Amino acid sequence: MTASPQEAEPLIAIRNLSVSFATGAGPADVLRNVSLDLGRGRVVGLVGESGSGKSTLASAIPRLLPRNLSRLEGSIAYGGRDLLALPDHELAALRGTRFAMIFQDPMAALNPVFRIGTQLVDLQRAKRPKERRGALLARAAAMLARVGIPDAERRLSNYPHQFSGGMRQRIMIAAALLAEPDLLIADEPTTALDPTIEGQIVALIEELRQDYRGTILLIAHSLGLVSQLCDDVAVLYAGTVVESGPAAAVLGDPRHPYTRALLACEIGAGVARRATLASIPGEVPDATRLPQGCVFAPRCPQAAEPCRAAVPPLRALGGGRSVACTLV
Amino acid sequence: MPVLLRHAGQRLATTLLVLAGAVALLFVLTLFISGNPAQVLLGPRATPEAVQAFTQAMGLDRPVHERFALFVWNVLHGDLGTDVVSGRPVAALVAEVLPYTVTLTLSAIGIAVLFGVPLGCYAATHPGSAVDRAAAVVSIGFIAIPNFVVAILLLMVFSIWLDWFPVLGVSRSGDVGDQLARLALPAVSLALGWIGYIARLLRASLLEVLGEPHIRTLRAYGVPDRVIVYKYALKPAAIPTVAILGLGVGRLLGGAIFAEIVFARPGIGTLVYDAISSRNYPVVQACVLVVVALFTLTNLAVDLSYAWLDPRIRRAGDTR
Numbered sequence: 001m002t003a004s005p006q007e008a009e010p011l012i013a014i015r016n017l018s019v020s021f022a023t024g025a026g027p028a029d030v031l032r033n034v035s036l037d038l039g040r041g042r043v044v045g046l047v048g049e050s051g052s053g054k055s056t057l058a059s060a061i062p063r064l065l066p067r068n069l070s071r072l073e074g075s076i077a078y079g080g081r082d083l084l085a086l087p088d089h090e091l092a093a094l095r096g097t098r099f100a101m102i103f104q105d106p107m108a109a110l111n112p113v114f115r116i117g118t119q120l121v122d123l124q125r126a127k128r129p130k131e132r133r134g135a136l137l138a139r140a141a142a143m144l145a146r147v148g149i150p151d152a153e154r155r156l157s158n159y160p161h162q163f164s165g166g167m168r169q170r171i172m173i174a175a176a177l178l179a180e181p182d183l184l185i186a187d188e189p190t191t192a193l194d195p196t197i198e199g200q201i202v203a204l205i206e207e208l209r210q211d212y213r214g215t216i217l218l219i220a221h222s223l224g225l226v227s228q229l230c231d232d233v234a235v236l237y238a239g240t241v242v243e244s245g246p247a248a249a250v251l252g253d254p255r256h257p258y259t260r261a262l263l264a265c266e267i268g269a270g271v272a273r274r275a276t277l278a279s280i281p282g283e284v285p286d287a288t289r290l291p292q293g294c295v296f297a298p299r300c301p302q303a304a305e306p307c308r309a310a311v312p313p314l315r316a317l318g319g320g321r322s323v324a325c326t327l328v
Numbered sequence: 329m330p331v332l333l334r335h336a337g338q339r340l341a342t343t344l345l346v347l348a349g350a351v352a353l354l355f356v357l358t359l360f361i362s363g364n365p366a367q368v369l370l371g372p373r374a375t376p377e378a379v380q381a382f383t384q385a386m387g388l389d390r391p392v393h394e395r396f397a398l399f400v401w402n403v404l405h406g407d408l409g410t411d412v413v414s415g416r417p418v419a420a421l422v423a424e425v426l427p428y429t430v431t432l433t434l435s436a437i438g439i440a441v442l443f444g445v446p447l448g449c450y451a452a453t454h455p456g457s458a459v460d461r462a463a464a465v466v467s468i469g470f471i472a473i474p475n476f477v478v479a480i481l482l483l484m485v486f487s488i489w490l491d492w493f494p495v496l497g498v499s500r501s502g503d504v505g506d507q508l509a510r511l512a513l514p515a516v517s518l519a520l521g522w523i524g525y526i527a528r529l530l531r532a533s534l535l536e537v538l539g540e541p542h543i544r545t546l547r548a549y550g551v552p553d554r555v556i557v558y559k560y561a562l563k564p565a566a567i568p569t570v571a572i573l574g575l576g577v578g579r580l581l582g583g584a585i586f587a588e589i590v591f592a593r594p595g596i597g598t599l600v601y602d603a604i605s606s607r608n609y610p611v612v613q614a615c616v617l618v619v620v621a622l623f624t625l626t627n628l629a630v631d632l633s634y635a636w637l638d639p640r641i642r643r644a645g646d647t648r
Binding site: 094099108159 | 540541542544545546547548549550551555559560563564637638639640
């Protein structure tokens with residue numbers, strides 16, 4: 001259990017979540033026994049390599065999983081209810097009202113053939129079903145101005161292709177904030193952007209924390225972004241949480257060999273490493289053919305016999321930290 | 329919307345160019361009629377004096393460039409020549425029957441869209457369902473059967489055996505009910521194949537659009553499925569269907585000829601059929617010109633609708 005020390009009851013408590021997809025090569029176990037708390041008002045970072053199941057975990061909360069889903073087990077507690085057990089229409093009612101999402105590719109996340117204003121009206125509709133179109137447009141214009149889009153009122157009548165990538169991501173952030181959600185899921189919001197624009201978006205998210213006090217689940221593949229923005233962090237490897245806890249503690253004193261390896265891979269993690277950029281040998285195992293025991297054992301420099309025998313459980317270390325490693 | 333206006337202007341210019349080309353081509357074709365056109369038109373028993381008089385009356389003895397200039401001049405003034413059989417102006421003949429053909433074609437498109445679009449949407453949102461699979465089989469069946477076969481079958485079943493619809497013709501009076509009853513079978517016979525086309529095409533493009541990330545955005549914000557499919561997915565998915573419909577108007581006009589003959593309806597089809605049978609060349613020429621004009625104008629409309637459907641097509645000055 002990774003309850004944040006500040007808050008007794010988390011906004012969302014994920015317990016033993018397992019998700020599999022049907023693929024040509026058999027069932028792919030994308031998430032296995034994932035347990036994670038998202039504390040109220042916290043920014044929780046979710047890091048891991050591509051294919052570690054970060055996006056699946058984020059999509060599982062509002063249950064926006066692809067059609068080839070073959071297994072969905074465990075529970076996601078929110079407001080005294082289990083999201084995985086809710087009927088479809090009750091869950092749909094939470095989307096856009098309690099949960100909002102920002103996606104990785106702002107070029108593709110907006111409909112190319114409708115005006116921004118029209119889209120922002122329909123994206124707010126679930127939250128404010130009775131509000132008139134004009135009022136929703138006015139709210140949209142105000143929010144666009146808030147996220148740094150100049151001449152916002154006039155630009156409502158523009159189409160997505162008339163905006164740059166960074167501007168489109170600002171529009172998506174505006175859409176998310178207009179929903180005033182309890183949980184804002186940001187799925188690699190800066191990955192598809194140029195580095196200079198990425199910095200602007202990060203600065204915007206930091207700035208918006210002054211207004212928006214809800215929980216943010218930030219998916220990132222860079223630990224730098226997590227250390228800059230997040231209160232808590234969970235490190236995901238091959239569909240399991242290998243380490244979690246307050247960001248400062250985990251990144252300052254990583255316990256799991258995988259977290260240490262990830263930190264070593266970050267550019268600028270240490271001056272000595274600048275010359276030779278570190279990498280982790282091997283690759284993330286195929287989700288259809290996972291190894292016995294600890295999933296990281298085949299790539300782990302410290303792996304011993306017990307690691308290959310049994311899956312190490314996620315153990316609490318105190319101070320809100322947990323780690324899934326037999327050697328710690 | 330100056331961008332949209334400029335786009336429309338460019339398209340209109342292209343359309344006029346195509347029409348001018350069609351007029352020139354039609355004129356050139358008359359040069360290739362084997363033998364003396366006057367002799368062909370008047371038949372083997374015409375006296376040399378009659379042939380001579382006709383040649384002069386039609387201006388056939390003048391040089392080619394003069395005849396071309398005269399032809400273009402006349403077309404520009406709405407003079408499509410004189411019917412050699414009745415002596416009436418061809419333009420009047422065409423104007424008389426054109427509304428019937430246009431009504432028939434538009435009704436067929438209307439029926440095809442009215443049934444094809446919901447069927448395509450349903451099939452795309454329920455892929456693999458019984459309706460989807462049945463629609464696939466029936467669609468391909470209707471696409472495969474030629475229009476005139478469908479027309480004859482409909483006529484036999486609904487007019488002759490069941491006696492639900494009047495058999496032939498149109499009522500020229502103001503009896504709208506009777507006119508609709510006589511329009512129903514020809515229009516349906518033309519539309520059936522198109523229902524299948526539209527449903528299949530729309531299903532394919534909708535399935536593609538529904539898998540795109542912007543649809544996921546709408547789902548993530550709780551936008552109702554109805555709004556997602558019929559508003560946000562249908563508009564981008566409609567482009568390939570509209571393109572096919574635009575080209576299909578040519579085929580539809582061709583099909584209308586058969587439907588008009590089978591159901592003995594007045595129209596461009598019956599007019600051109602009779603004109604070809606009686607070698608009434610000016611009428612054939614006029615009919616072809618009108619059909620070409622209808623076709624190019626429809627494609628102008630289709631081109632303009634792209635600009636409405638997809639703002640990225642509106643070229644020039646949209647990068648702000």
